[in-house]
Amino acid sequence: MSRLATKFAEFKKTGHKALIPFITAGDPSPEFTVPMMHAMVDAGVDIIELGVPFSDPMADGPVIQRASERALEHKMSLRRTLEIVSDFRNSNQDTPVVLMGYANPVEAMGYEDFSQSAQAAGVDGVLTVDLPPEEAYECATLLNAHNIDQIFLLAPNSTNDRIKKMDAVGSGFLYYVSVKGVTGACHLDTSDVQKKLIDIRANTQLPVGIGFGIKDAETAKVIAGLGDAVVVGSVLISKIEANLSAPDIAKQEIIELLKSMRFTMDNQD
Amino acid sequence: MTDTTNSYNMPDERGHFGPYGGLFIAETLIPAVEELDTAYQKHMTDPEFMAELDKDFQYYVGRPSPLYHAERWSHELGGAQIYLKREDLNHTGAHKINNTIGQILLAKRMGKTRIIAETGAGQHGVATATVCARLGLECVVYMGAVDIARQALNVYRMELLGAKVVSVTSGSKTLKDALNEAIRDWVTNVDNTFYIIGTAAGPAPYPAMVRDFQSIIGREARQQCLAQTGKLPDALVACIGGGSNAIGLFHPFINDAEVKMIGVEAAGDGLETGRHAAPLCAGRPGILHGNRTYLMEDDDGGIIETHSISAGLDYPGVGPEHSWLKDIGRAEYVSITDDEAIEGFHALTKMEGIIPALESSHAMAYTLKLAPTMQQDKILIVNLSGRGDKDMHTMAEREGIKI
Structure with a gap:
């Protein structure tokens, strides 16, 4: 059983809702990332999503695009992202790490090489935005053989047939993109999410993480009431961007926000 | 093959x-x-x-576009008979x-x-x-x-x-x-x-759909060539950015094994400088913008910036069908530098009184090289995919002229 599956099985028993922060590896500098990951774990997050910077992040809004550009200026790459995971694993063998990025860096490295290297580094899941199940078979098979989950996105317009398809090829959890749009979108409607979750639950037993547009503790609380995990990204990266000359302040603000989300998520009415 | x-x-x-x-x-x-x-x-x-x-196509675009025998240019180059598919005459000036x-x-x-x-x-x-x-x-x-x-x-x-x-x-x-x-x-x-x-x-x-809409170019050219010369062409030449004018010309000839198909990419400052836009000639397969195809990328799979004098060819990828035609050897892909493209631009302008787009000038420049190597009874169809009006500023600036 993968580290992700084990975690979600534990959470299910206790009713715990997972908090999953997303940061881009190497933003604002390569040295920032590993200490930030440890600090987020101390703040109570359950799983970490690490963005792999790419030159053409088509599914991302401006905030994560700029994070990608900053990281690339520091020559951050898929291989160096794996080194970051490896460093993190030196003192944390418990918190699952999911890589989120685009297909081409993985394709350039080769699926076999990537699967082996990712397993060696301690990666638990891989979410490739532009690799839908139609094209993911080879990659998913190799990742699974290396005990890594291939995680798929579900969208508001995904049909029941597609949910079943994700259920068949995906593992670990499914990531429900709660709005039609790019990351950092601002018009999340929780009643829409609630309706869609009924369809999703009817078609898969996999845990469901919900992300896109979650910016504050109150929304995190509502979303935690609907899904199994809450993913939060752009709002954290905005704090990095607002404090480029003072990364310690960014770190502090991120920790405070995650703690407040943790608190509201754990204290449902 | x-x-x-x-x-x-x-x-x-x-x-x-x-x-x-x-x-x-x-x-x-x-x-x-x-x-x-x-x-x-x-x-x-x-x-x-x-x-x-x-x-x-007929009443709004102005089709069929002529297949024009560039007699003077053919004579000057002394080789193949050059026929231009006049997509530059379409409404809005291109294919x-x-x-x-x-x-x-x-x-x-x-x-x-x-x-x-x-x-x-x-x-x-x-x-x-x-x-x-x-x-x-x-x-x-x-x-x-x-x-x-x-x-x-x-x-x-x-x-x-x-x-x-x-x-x-x-x-x-x-x-x-x-x-x-x-x-x-x-x-x-x-x-x-x-x-x-x-x-x-x-x-x-999209790749098949756009090809199907653009295939009107090759369907007309095939009929026109048969009607005007009584035979199929020996070779087709077209410039390639994403490659829609080229696939539009090539596709209706794909089963005519005797017809050579040549796509011309933008070599920019020269393939050896790295400042170019020629993924088929100097790139490798990868994934971008929804498809797997030849791309210009670095070792980490990051897309690298391209360069061409022609904005329409300045793209790091190419249509996936060209990648396939390259791999199976059905089409050949070559490249032309900025300087060569400008020679092609001037050659057609002076010899035939037709000012080509800088994109199409890449195909003209390759024609300058290819036509003289072919016998005079051979037929070469070159896609004149667009007219050069939009490039007057770029050309004037490059040649130090203020307009």
């Missing part, structure tokens, strides 16, 4: 040309491309749709309108009310704005900030036609970034928006 193409029937039902093409897009866009694929499959076999398309006319008819039948497009040189943007004006549809065109600066005339044309031109300032601020931004718009407004992709690339079914 040309015998493998005798029953050429690509792509497969999942949009693959061998390992290329496919559907590499975010989940939110899957329903949109499925809806498009259904509409495309349905209408391309619908006589009523095809009749409407033919009528627009791009063949595709936008087709896609807008689909959009209309699908009930879409908002059209988006990306553009590099601005030709596709103009062709899209044109068909939107004609049907009264909202039109948003994404264009890199760098391209907006060097193609100001086309920006003005699009605005006159009622389109909103959005300047893209992310990444390299050129065509690839305009595509990224158009995809972001599409994912956000997927319910009412139709994305008119300008070249035979992107997620399935």
Whole structure:
């Protein structure tokens, strides 16, 4: 059983809702990332999503695009992202790490090489935005053989047939993109999410993480009431961007926000 | 290996040309491309749709475009007889309108009310704005900030036609970034928006669909060549950015194994400098903008910035069918530098009184090399994909002339 599956099985028993922060590896500098990951774990997050910077992040809004550009200026790459995971694993063998990025860096490295290297580094899941199940078979098979989950996105317009398809090829959890749009979108409607979750639950037993547009503790609380995990990204990266000359302040603000989300998520009415 | 193409029937039902093409897009866009694929499959076999398309080709675009025997130029070069397929004479001045006319008819039948497009040189943007004006549809065109600066005339044309031109300032601020931004718009407004992709690339079914709309070029050329010369051509030459004019010319000849097909990429400052836009000649397969194809990328899979004097060829990828035709050896791909393209530009202008677009000038420049190596009874069809009016500023500036 993968580290992700084990975690979600534990959470299910206790009713715990997972908090999953997303940061881009190497933003604002390569040295920032590993200490930030440890600090987020101390703040109570359950799983970490690490963005792999790419030159053409088509599914991302401006905030994560700029994070990608900053990281690339520091020559951050898929291989160096794996080194970051490896460093993190030196003192944390418990918190699952999911890589989120685009297909081409993985394709350039080769699926076999990537699967082996990712397993060696301690990666638990891989979410490739532009690799839908139609094209993911080879990659998913190799990742699974290396005990890594291939995680798929579900969208508001995904049909029941597609949910079943994700259920068949995906593992670990499914990531429900709660709005039609790019990351950092601002018009999340929780009643829409609630309706869609009924369809999703009817078609898969996999845990469901919900992300896109979650910016504050109150929304995190509502979303935690609907899904199994809450993913939060752009709002954290905005704090990095607002404090480029003072990364310690960014770190502090991120920790405070995650703690407040943790608190509201754990204290449902 | 040309015998493998005798029953050429690509792509497969999942949009693959061998390992290329496919559907590499975010989940939110899957329903949109499925809806498009259904509409495309349905209408391309619908006589009523095809009749409407033919009528627009004839009366709005001005088809068929002539196949012109460039006798003086042929004589001067002393080799093959050069025939120019005059796509420059189409309404809006390039082959791009063949595709936008087709896609807008689909959009209309699908009930879409908002059209988006990306553009590099601005030709596709103009062709899209044109068909939107004609049907009264909202039109948003994404264009890199760098391209907006060097193609100001086309920006003005699009605005006159009622389109909103959005300047893209992310990444390299050129065509690839305009595509990224158009995809972001599409994912956000997927319910009412139709994305008119300008070249035979992107997620399935775009590469095949754009090819099918552009294949009017090759169908006409094949008939015209037979009518004028009594035989098929010996070789076809076309420039390649994304490769829609080339695939449009090539595709109807694909089963004629004796017809050579040559695509001309932009070598920019020279392949050896790394400053070029020639993924088929000097790149490797990867995944970008919805399809697997040859790309210009670094060792880490990052897309690298391209360079060409011609904004329309300044793109790091290429349509997936060209990648396949290269691998199976059915088509040959060569490259032409900026300086050579300018020679081609002047050669056609002076010899035939036709000013070609800088994109098409790459095909002309290769003709300068190829024609003299062929016997005088051989026939060479060169796609004159667009006219050069839009490039007057670039050329004048390069030659130190103020206009």
